Amino acid sequence: MSRLAQRSGPPAARREGEEDDVCPVCKSSRYLNPNMRFLVNPECYHRIKNKFRKQTFEDIQVEREVDIRRRVAEVFNRREDDFNSLLDYNNYLNDVEDITYNLINKIDLDESERKLASYASRNQQTISLNVQKSLQESQNREARQVLEKEQARIRREAARREEQEEKRDREEGRRDVINMLASSDGDASRIAREGQQAVLKRSKTRQAAIQKQQQALSSDSSNGAPNGGFFIQGLKTKVEPVDEGPYDPFQGFSDKRKYFVQQNRYAWDRLDRLQKDTNWTAGGYDFREFCSRTLCEAFSGLGVFIGEEVTRTDPAFVGSVATVAAAEAGAGSKDIMMEDPF
Amino acid sequence: MTEDEVYRASTQYRLWSFTPHALASLRAGTHALAAEKVTAARRSKRDVVSRPSAEGNGVDSNGAEEGRDASGGVANAADEVECLTLAEAQQLVDFYCSKAIELCNHLKWPAAVKATALQYLRRFYLSASPLTYPPSTIIKPTIFLANKTENHNLSLDEYAAKAKATRDQILAPEFIVSQGLRFTFDVRHPLRGLPGAYMELLSLADGTAEVLEGVGKTAEELQEELMALPHDTKKANGASAAEKAADVPSLKRRIHTAYIAANKALETTALLTDVYFLYTPSQIMFAALLLADTPLTTFYLTTKLPPASPLLPRIRAAIESCARILRAGPHIVSQAEASRLKAKLERCRDQDKLDLVGLDRALKRDGREEDVVTESVAKRRKLEREMSAREGEELFGPEIGRRA
Numbered sequence: 001m002s003r004l005a006q007r008s009g010p011p012a013a014r015r016e017g018e019e020d021d022v023c024p025v026c027k028s029s030r031y032l033n034p035n036m037r038f039l040v041n042p043e044c045y046h047r048i049k050n051k052f053r054k055q056t057f058e059d060i061q062v063e064r065e066v067d068i069r070r071r072v073a074e075v076f077n078r079r080e081d082d083f084n085s086l087l088d089y090n091n092y093l094n095d096v097e098d099i100t101y102n103l104i105n106k107i108d109l110d111e112s113e114r115k116l117a118s119y120a121s122r123n124q125q126t127i128s129l130n131v132q133k134s135l136q137e138s139q140n141r142e143a144r145q146v147l148e149k150e151q152a153r154i155r156r157e158a159a160r161r162e163e164q165e166e167k168r169d170r171e172e173g174r175r176d177v178i179n180m181l182a183s184s185d186g187d188a189s190r191i192a193r194e195g196q197q198a199v200l201k202r203s204k205t206r207q208a209a210i211q212k213q214q215q216a217l218s219s220d221s222s223n224g225a226p227n228g229g230f231f232i233q234g235l236k237t238k239v240e241p242v243d244e245g246p247y248d249p250f251q252g253f254s255d256k257r258k259y260f261v262q263q264n265r266y267a268w269d270r271l272d273r274l275q276k277d278t279n280w281t282a283g284g285y286d287f288r289e290f291c292s293r294t295l296c297e298a299f300s301g302l303g304v305f306i307g308e309e310v311t312r313t314d315p316a317f318v319g320s321v322a323t324v325a326a327a328e329a330g331a332g333s334k335d336i337m338m339e340d341p342f
Numbered sequence: 343m344t345e346d347e348v349y350r351a352s353t354q355y356r357l358w359s360f361t362p363h364a365l366a367s368l369r370a371g372t373h374a375l376a377a378e379k380v381t382a383a384r385r386s387k388r389d390v391v392s393r394p395s396a397e398g399n400g401v402d403s404n405g406a407e408e409g410r411d412a413s414g415g416v417a418n419a420a421d422e423v424e425c426l427t428l429a430e431a432q433q434l435v436d437f438y439c440s441k442a443i444e445l446c447n448h449l450k451w452p453a454a455v456k457a458t459a460l461q462y463l464r465r466f467y468l469s470a471s472p473l474t475y476p477p478s479t480i481i482k483p484t485i486f487l488a489n490k491t492e493n494h495n496l497s498l499d500e501y502a503a504k505a506k507a508t509r510d511q512i513l514a515p516e517f518i519v520s521q522g523l524r525f526t527f528d529v530r531h532p533l534r535g536l537p538g539a540y541m542e543l544l545s546l547a548d549g550t551a552e553v554l555e556g557v558g559k560t561a562e563e564l565q566e567e568l569m570a571l572p573h574d575t576k577k578a579n580g581a582s583a584a585e586k587a588a589d590v591p592s593l594k595r596r597i598h599t600a601y602i603a604a605n606k607a608l609e610t611t612a613l614l615t616d617v618y619f620l621y622t623p624s625q626i627m628f629a630a631l632l633l634a635d636t637p638l639t640t641f642y643l644t645t646k647l648p649p650a651s652p653l654l655p656r657i658r659a660a661i662e663s664c665a666r667i668l669r670a671g672p673h674i675v676s677q678a679e680a681s682r683l684k685a686k687l688e689r690c691r692d693q694d695k696l697d698l699v700g701l702d703r704a705l706k707r708d709g710r711e712e713d714v715v716t717e718s719v720a721k722r723r724k725l726e727r728e729m730s731a732r733e734g735e736e737l738f739g740p741e742i743g744r745r746a
Contacts, residue, residue, distance in 0.1 A: 258344035259646050260554070266541035267548035291538070298535030298542075301349035301622025302646070303653050305660055306359045 065104050072100045075120045077130040162210060166203055173199035259299035262292055349622055353526035358465055360619050368468055370428055376471030377425040380690055387693075425690040426473060430683055435467045436672055437680045438477035439614055442485055449504060451494060453533055453609050459488035460613040461529045466522040474692045475518065478684070482507050483515045491527040514702035529618075532627035533608045539627060540601040543642060547593045556648035564645060569593060571637045596635065603634035607668055614672035621664045625657070629664035 022029040040055045045064045057063045076096040083089040102112040120127065177195035181188055265272075274280050275287050349355055360368065426434065439460055446456035462484045463477070482505050489496050502509050520527075545551040549565035559567075569589075573596075607630040612618070617626050631639040643661075647654045675683070695701070715723075 253343065255343065258346065260538075260542065261552040263545060263550070263552050265550070267544040267550055268541040271541065291541070294535060294538035295542070296345055296348060296535075296538075297530070297623065298538035298627060299624050299646070300345040300352075300530065300535070301355070302624040302628070302657060303346045304349055304355065304622045305656060306355075306620060306622065307361050307660075310359045310361060310364070 068103050069100060072096065072103065072116065074131075075116055075127060077127055077134070079130060079133070082126075082130075158210060158213065162206065165206060169199055169202050173202075257296065257299070259302055260295045262288070262295060264288070266291065345624070349530065349624075352530055353524075353528055354530045354618075355622070357524060357526055358619060359622075362616075362620060365468075365616060365619050369432065372469055373428045373431055373471050373473075376473040376692065377690075380425055380473055380692055383693055424686075426683065426687055430686070431472045433673075433675045434472050434680070434683045434687065435463070435477055436614060437675050437683070438481050439463055440672075440674045442481045443610065443613065445481070445485060445505065449496075451489070452492075454531065455485075455488050455492045455494045457531050457533055457609070457613055458492050458529045459485040461531075461618055462488055462519065462523055464616070464618070466519050468522075470518075470522050472687060473690060474695050475515065475698075476687060476691065479511070479698055480515055480519065483512050484519050486512050487516060487519060487527075508699075510699045510702070514699040517702070518698070530623045531608075532612060532623040532630065533605070535623060535627050536601065536605055536608060536630075539631065539642070540597065543597045543601075543638070544594060546642070546645065547590055547597060551645075554646065556651075557645055558648070559645075568638075568641060571641055574636050597638065600631060600635035600638055604630035607633060611668050611671050614674070615667050615670075617664055617667055620667070621660060625660050625664050626668075628657075628661045629668055632661055632665045633668055 040060065040063055045060050055063060057066070076092075076099075078089075078092060080086070080089045083092065099112050099115055102108050103116075173195050176198070177192055180191045180195070184191070271287060271291075280287075343351075442459055442463060443456060446459060463481060466475075466480065466484065467477070485505070486498070486501055488494075489501065496504075498509055498512065502512055505512070542551065546561070546564055546568055549561050551561050551564065553559060553561055553564065604627070608627065612626055612630065617629070621629070628639060628643065631642070639661075640658075643654070643658065647657070
C-alpha cells in the first residue's frame, strides 16, 4: 500500500507531526519510512483504499470541505454581473452557502444533492458559459503577468546598458581630453571643460532616448492590458436578443405587382422596332423600364374605389379651401399672402 | 407595393379624389364665396358713391367711373346680384378647357402636356371661381406651367409669341395657380397606362402572355377565348358584328382599333369631364376601352383577377359608371353662348383681381418696374458698395504704419 503511494509522485513538503501518521491498514508509519506518502480517498476520506489523492491539509475534515466547496462552486458559478443588484447576488450566495453547509455537515444530504443535481442539469449552458468566462479571465491575467514580467526585464536590461554606456562615455571623454592635452598646446583647463561638456551632452541625449522608450512601453501596457480587477456594478441580466429572422433590407417592402406579370417581350411590333433602333438603345435605354411603368400605370388604382374610400371630407382640403375663399372674400385681401394650405 | 398601394400614395388620390357629392359641394362653396364677395364689393361701392354725390363733391377720377356705373345701375337694382350662376361659371370653365385643348393641339404638343394642363385648370377651378380669376387670363399661364412640369421645355419667349401673350401675362398668375393646385403638380393620367393594356392584349392575342396566378387558364386557352369573342353588338356596324375574329392578325387589328378609339377618348372626352376626380386612372382607362370594345375589355378584365374574386363585380361597376360619364361626354356651350357668358362675367368680375400682372408686380418687387432703379436706391447701393470695398481692404486689419 505504501509502495503504491510512493510511486504516485514526489514527496510533499513536510508538515508538522507527520511522523505520527500511521496507515490504518498496514500500520506502517512515517517514522520508519520518511518518504512514504499518505493519500486521501475523496469519497470516504479515509486515507486508504483504492482511489488516492494528495492530501493538502492536515485536518481531513478541511480536506473534505474544500472538495465539497469546489464541487458546489463548479455548479453554482454565477457571477455578480449576472444579477440585477448586489442584494440579489448576496441572496444567491446565501442560498448556495446553505446547500454547501448542508452537504458538509450532512444535513438533509439527499435533498441538497438533489438540488445541486437539478440545478446543474437545468443550467448546463450558463454553467459552461461562466466556466469559459473565468477561463478567459485567468488566461488574460496570465498574459498580463507575462507581459509585465517581460517589460520589467526590458527595463532592467535598458538600465544595465545605460550604465555601461555611461561608463564608456566617461572613459572616452577622459581619453579625448588626455589626447587633446597631449596633441595641442591650448589652455588645459579649457580643454578639460570642453571634454566634460561633451560627455554631459551625450548622456543627456541618451537619457532623452531612454525616456522616450519608457513612455512607449508604458503606453503599450496601458493599451494592451485587459481591464481585470475593475468592476462595473449593477449590471443588468443580459437579455438575449430575440430572433429577428433573416435580414430584410427593404423592411417588408415588396415590388410584387397584383395585376400583371411583366414579360420579357411583348407582341407589339412598334416596341420590337424601337428596341432595334440605335437611337434608343445607344444611350442604354431599357425598354423593360417603359413596360414596367406603363403596366403599373395601367393598373394603379384598379381596385381603389373613390366613392367608397373618400367618403370622409378631407379636413385639410376643406380647411384650405376655406382659407383660400376667406382670403378672396376678405375686403382688400392680399390673396397671395394667404395661409399655406399645408 | 401593389399598384393600388402605389396609387393610394399619390397626391391625386389623397387630395384630388372626391365623391360626386363632395365635388359638387366644393364647387358650390367656392362659387358662393366668390359671388358674395363680388356682391358685397359692389354694394359697398354704391354706398360710397351715393354718399359723396349727395353731398355734391369729392368726385375723383375713380369716383367718376364708379358714379357712371352706379347711375346706370340705379334703374336695375336687380342687376346688383346678377352674377354668373354656378352652372354658368362651370360652363365657362368647360368652354375654356376646350379652348385650351385647341391651343395645345395648335402648338402640336404631346398629349401628356395637354392632359396635365387641362387637369391643372380643372383642379384650379375647384378652389377658385371664374368670377375671381377669369379663365381667359388663367389658361395660358396654366398651359405653360404644364409645359414645364411635363418637361416639355418650350421657352417662355417662344411660348409667349405662339400664344399671343406677354411674358408678364404668362408669369403673373403662375403662383396663384400653383397655390390653387396646392403645389401638387403630379397628375396620374389614364393615357400613360393605355399602352400597357394594349401590349398585354397583343400578347394575349399572340398566345404568349404570362398569365397571373389564380386565373387558372393557360395562355393558349385565353387566346382561344379571345378568338371566340363576339363583336360589339351595340355598335351599329352590321358587317363586323356578323363576322368573328378568326385569325391572329384580324384580332390584332381589332385590338388596335380599340386602342386608337380609347386613346382618342382619353385625349379629349376624359379631359373635359370630371372623371379624373371621381375615378382612378386605371378605371378611366378601362372605361375608355370599354366604350371602344366592350366584349374585349370585359374579357381582358377577367384575366386580371380570379373569377371568384369579390373585387371583380365592384371594379366592373366602377368602370361602367365611369364609362357612362365618358359616353355622355362633356357639354361644351356654343361660341355664341360663350360670348354671352364672357360679357356677363365682365360685368360681375371681382374688381380687386382685374390686373393680375400689376398685383404680381406689386407683391414681387414692391411695385417697382423691372430694371428701373430709383435715385434713393441707387444711392444706397453705392454706399453699400463702398462700405464692402473698404471692409475687403481691411480684411487683415489696417496698415501697420497707420496703427502706430
